[in-house]
Amino acid sequence: MRAFKLWEPRRWERLRWERHPAASFPSGAVTGKELAAGRRSHQARSHLGWCGPMAALALALSFAGHALAQDVLIRNATVHTADIRGTLDNTDVLVRDGRISAVGSGLSAPAGARVVEANGRPLTPALFGGITEIGVEEVSGEAATVDSAVSLRETQPMRPEFDVTLAYNPESTLVPVARVEGLGFTLLGATTGGSFIAGQGGVVRLDGGADTIGPRALFLRLGSGGIELSGKSRAAQWMLLDQMVSEARGRVPVDSPHALLTTAGRATLARYLAGEGRIVVAVERAADIRQLLRWAGREGVRIAIAGGSEAWKLAPQLAAAKVPVFVDALGNLPADFDRLGATLENASRLHAAGVAVSFAQSGDASHNARKIRQLAGNAVANGLPWEAGLAGLTLVPAQVLGVDKELGSIAVGKRADLVLWSGDPLDVIHVAEQLWMDGTSIPMRSRQTELRDRYLRQAGALPRAYTP
């Protein structure tokens, strides 16, 4: 069970928060018997040939079959490059061998290439889906399908070496549900279970592939959200962190009876202390962010902030320290005493001060990852420049996560992970019309569109179960 999602509301909000079911499952709540029953029903479903996962599997295999992507010429698009070239009107994008090979006007299609007329519609890089548990949780309320947290409280709770990407299931129904909305990559996040050090995650592209790209990220939760996991004081978070750093730097004997970390944990933390990969810190209160900046400066680690409700209060310091922030751009309520300063202008104030801004959701960031576009749009409605809103869904997270050589903008040489939109990609009134991953046109289908189409039809003589 996960004690906290990254930005989970308080546990006593359970049942009201229909969409935050993890809060509703205290560890003792699910008995062994219930778990066994759950497994049985799962097996029964498999025997009955329940088609969801099978369909997803078939879909994944069809991608795997595309060793060579078809060449594509997308003509006359409004190309939002997401980098310094900004928006290019009436522009063509040529895709060869899965990569963007040319961006310009009047490009000619090579033999055999498919031509897509955009008619001025917006073309963007495939979007960042946020910090999610896509593929590491299927049904949030069912512990047997949730792998995002480790909770070894009785033995050795501090496990930075925990790597959630090992549980990633590219055939999860959440993958197609997310990508048909134009989401092309996500940061799989470890969530806190037995410790405020959640463990590691990494970036996956939502193309049905099994592997991560780029470096790992280490997840950490500070402030009131981690108090129950740090001896009931946020001050102890720094005490414990400092001790772990000492261990990782070899200043504590491996056989010390007070050691918090395993040997593997020491090695893992040492890599981040050496500057490999980001430490993504979920933290909200300005006072805690100030301490974090001091700590990160002292230890020389590269951090990013996730949540950061009050980050705007330290915008100049964050900009100077080059600390990016994944903003929950819909969070404007004083949800707790760490977030009294929450405001819809957080993103715009940070950006104005020179902080790199991306987005991350509270709530069900995984099943409803597609909502991240709404975050960017609302940030723009509250003062963030539109181009910065798009960059926050594309180039900024790619840079922050160390995958910008591969994706995050429409530039020659990058992977052709592209989306054609019905209109403004930051406005909820528009939708993704076509997604390409590595230049391969992705079927815009998911388990949800299958359900939709089954019930869109008028009822026939046979029950709907007989419809394809």
Added chain:
Amino acid sequence: MPFISSGTRLVLLAALGLASTHALAVTPNPRFTQDPYPGTYRAIASGPVLIEHATVLTGAGERLDDADVLLQDGRIAAVGRALQAPADALRVDGRGKWVTPGLIDVHSHLGVYPSPGMSAHSDGNEATAPVTANVWAEHSVWPQDPGFHAALAGGVTSMQILPGSANLVGGRGVTLKNVSATTYQAMKFPGAPWGLKMACGENPKRVYGGKGGPATRMANVAGYRAAFIDAAEYIRKNTVKPTPKRKRWFSRPSGGDATDSSGDSGGKRDLKLDTLAAAINGDILVHIHCYRADEMATMLDLAREFGFKVAAFHHGAEAYKLADRLAAESVCGALWADWWGFKMEAFDGIQENILLVDRPANGCAIVHSDSSEGIQRLNQEAAKVMASGRRIGMPVAPERAIRWVTSNAAKSLGIDKVTGTLEVGKMADVVLWNQDPFSVYAHAEQVYVDGARVYDRNDATRQPESDFMLGQGDAKEGAL
């Protein structure tokens, strides 16, 4: 769209308005719906307001371009082109802007699960017994919840505050006007019936599975039935029986309540059964948290068994599978635009749910929030549904979509005769948007409740702030 002269349209609207002016038609049985905590809401006095040259969505299915809306004495006084207004009317330039009825959220926990969400503020689930029809959500409402003001900035003028979904029967919900007040009584929507919150499926069995049950869906249903059997019996005992005819001229009457002046021969008053009895009588409207189509069908059978009506199913991730039946039985679906998968009973959620519930002729689709974030953006939630519709060749016009957050919501709360549309005579609960509201960029610029401008995005003196937010350092504005 064929041009209809403003005069014709105005007459039409006025006629509709006249038919539905004034007090609610609800005539509660005072025995079960006495209110010892009566509402004290008074509209804020304000002069007439004329919003001119705006795009108007009436909430009754119409769109009027370049139209005016006149608010006077707290009511919608006129809607149409080139309206005459009193000399003292405040004129608001609506060019390029849109006007809609005030938005209504049928599923909110503002006040009962307020911000900040501290343990001391956890007042929404009386999770101590599976049937707590005796509790009233209003007794948990903290009027200082900053979420009320945030919702107001999103154009919400009325909402139903419900107990949570831990229990089979969670208690009474209350409909409030979204006005700043020290007491909840001063927010109570005048004349609105109470709601009864019930819950299907996973939540009750999860909460009580280890606490004596229900632990299964079958026990959930047994629990509802036991409660309503008690309520039916309570109604019988509390019904004043006619005095039987004397068999002989000299015999004494017996068996009736003639000698019982107060008519309460049924014995001690029972708060739990008061609420359930009023639900059976139709004086309290039944709102059921229910995700799966099969469970909704079971609840409709339950309603028939005990003679009550379901006003709306809430959350209803699978409502689309039962859309025709919901429409046929005049049951609303109060739904999300896109939440799914957080538990098994939400696994079949689709983005077109609201669209498919709206599709049948008598369909009653509602966009609800169940969230202090979502309630601020009901217009954006509706826009998502419109986008999903367009994607599959089922476009929905703004004048239709606005009903999901106004008139349909009002209908399910039993307040549609007095709010939910811009028909003449109704409460002047009105939102002026800076643009087409079905966009992520739309802002509610001005919000009127009973004709008073209670929110103005461009006027700091018309932006209410909770007591709680005062003196919280540089919480909102300060620099460093």
